Amino acid sequence: MRVVISTSASIPIYEQIKTQVRSAILSGDVPAGSTLPSLRQLAADLRVSVITVTRAYNDLVAEGLVRNEHGRGFVVRDIDPAVAAEELAKRVDTALLELRVAARHARIDIDEIHRRLEEAWRSETDD
Structure with a gap:
């Protein structure tokens, strides 16, 4: 899964992350049962705050696309x-x-x- 952000866009960075991860999940590029990159890893890769990635991931949990499993991280749910x-x-x-x-x-x-x-x-x- 590739996430590309723009610091010059009017869209908040957490929203850019959430939108791209959501699209990857819904399109099947990231299948059910897959683990998303860790908060720290994605934050380091994108050079953003862990808090920014946390907000994006928590929004995806609220949408029912992923779940946070203790010891595994954020796991993609099975989507109809x-x-x-x-x-x-x-x-x-x-x-x-x-x-x-x-x-x-x-x-x-x-x-x-x-x-x-x-x-x-x-x-x-x-x-």
């Missing part, structure tokens, strides 16, 4: 595939709404959005 698909679809819908707002502010028409989406879809990078 239908629920996972629904949550991922909501993420796409949210991104589309943000795209629409940004495109209107930039005065980019729907044909240009289609062209750019097609280009992005065909690119080799996978986020």
Whole structure:
């Protein structure tokens, strides 16, 4: 699992961590029963406070995606595939709404959005 944060983004770092870990769990990249990186390890890797990672992980516990097991750390729970698909679809819908707002502010028409989406879809990078 790869987590990338941006210190210049308006989104809090704990939220960036939570969103990326949630997506990895829901997409199946991190399967049920897997242990997430330890709080200290992820904090050191990202060069952030342990408190920041703790907040992200505790939010994931509250969402029912992981559980904190004594001696093992944070373990991914078994997620219903239908629920996972629904949550991922909501993420796409949210991104589309943000795209629409940004495109209107930039005065980019729907044909240009289609062209750019097609280009992005065909690119080799996978986020």
